[in-house]
Amino acid sequence: MRVSRLVTKSLRDDPPEAESASHRLMLKAGLIYQVAAGVYSALPLAWRSLRKIENIIREEMDAAGGQELLMPALQPMELWEQSGRRSAFGENLFSLQDRRGREMALAPTHEEVVTSIVRANVQSYRDLPVILYQIQTKFRDEPRPRAGLIRVREFAMKDAYSFNADDDSLDDSYQAMAQAYRNIYRRCGLPVLMAEADSGAIGGKDSHEFLLITPTGEDTVIHCASCQYAANAEKAEAVYRELSPEPEQPLEEISTPGLKTIAGLADFLDIPAEKTLKAVFYMADGAPVFVTIRGDLEVNEVKLKNALHANDLRMASDAEVAEAGLVAGSASAIGLEGITSVGDLSISSGNNFVVGANRPDFHLRGANYPRDFNVDIQTDITLIQPGHLCPNCRTPLDAVRGIEVGHIFKLGTGYAESFGATYLDSEGQQQTITMGCYGIGVGRLLAAAIEQNHDDDGIVFPAPIAPYQVHLVGLNLTDESVAGEAERLYQRLELEGVDVLYDDRPDRTAGVKLNDADLLGLPIRLVVSPRNLRNGAVEMKERKDSEAVMVPLDEVATKVQESLSASVL
């Protein structure tokens, strides 16, 4: 491709609206163009990268036994009523009416349709297992699209679905998909962490996320350097140091004037925060919830939401707290009635806690669970943080930030039950099919790759997903001998099957061209110029390196091939 023919131009100024590196660089290099909030065109350069990613995904899905198909984005709303996910997705589901006033949805994912297909086509255990996949556009009316292609409302997703006779078979498919995913990221040149995850709105049992580690990621991953345990912070399991139990003391009210925070209370009483219990108030689907957790810990809202089976969970407002008759800053579950009460496991991990007295400026000491108060649900709702202990090996945990670039789930039989997807086993008994689903956001993967691979000058593309492999820069092309050599080299490389972007613009200065090359970040840069040609050479530089080397003209094609084959992981 010749730069002179490329429709897109790089931008000279940083787009002011783009905070994240990938967003800024993709706009600046002319990879994407915004159409609406969270809706982008993929311009020719980005589209080449996206196709390369898609092809890697296809090859690995096919190798893992997947069959590609294409399902519609436009679907009747009845399907979503039938699965119960119309309300589960809520406002995130794009919906519209056709000319007859019939309600339709733009699909955010395809369990409903794929399950219907399998119901119609699979009757026997001999037909299983089946893995179906597609690379197709998804629509999700996200509350807040952000950061370019990281979170958008319309996006290409590879979604795969496994259909299995039993849990062992599901486990096989799940492992095969997990391995295919590892292969995909490795082949894209992107190291990822596979972490235990919450299954969210999709529902199901086991679930893992694949995260590209970068400081600007939106997810926190808890990681154990010792045993390699990794989990999304939303999911990570809590373990507690054994506190030596003390003899239980009686409840005693103490004056704590003006104290409303754990830090203030612990300081005033000269006790560690873990000797206190904290009360936190939430609204779950419109009803107040009273949460008790040890004073040194934070509430994990995802765990809490799951424990309550709530669709919507948020912190209660001051007004709602007051209306429920609670004393913010001095509340405890002692004597609490008429409100759902949830206790973290940590309330059993110590005793003689200091808790609120349910009247301002007073607390109680010597509180013990369950002697002094009760909870409706006791479960793990702790938000794991660095320094907490690994559930496997008790090593202190680290936290890193990552971008979720893939997610796999064991769904179980829920969808098959909704749609009546059954088969006859070898005994002639009717059984329900069990399912898994497996997703990769293609555009997000590209954005995450850039988020992770860039420097001050621009993108540093991993070779397998770069739009082109070689950026051939011709300097001083008004000199006919230079233009001739550059042209010959361009055609030679193309003939050898190398993807070359040839900057053939005769009227651009060296600075502009070299800056553009750094910005776009193709793996190899070749510079043809009068200065280099005088030595019968071309300058070759890998984008990730700081040093360039001079290569004799007749060896350039060979050196390029060598360099490219070395960069394939």
Next chain:
RNA sequence: CGGGGCGUGGCCCAGCGGUAGGGCGCCUGGUUUGGGACCAGGAGGUCGGCAGUUCGAGUCUGCCCGCCCCGACCA
């Protein structure tokens, strides 16, 4: 949805009651050419929309729309 910010040629911005400007980019001619060159000439804008205040509105007021950023969601 709550909080903050912004809408002026393709891009980045200035102008804050009195005849729409600059830089980049674009077109023509010339000079340049290894890290975003120079000279001369030129094209290009219903100042997000609607209503109002005013002799006069890009500028003031109200309503609406759109976009970005921070929080609840996810590939």
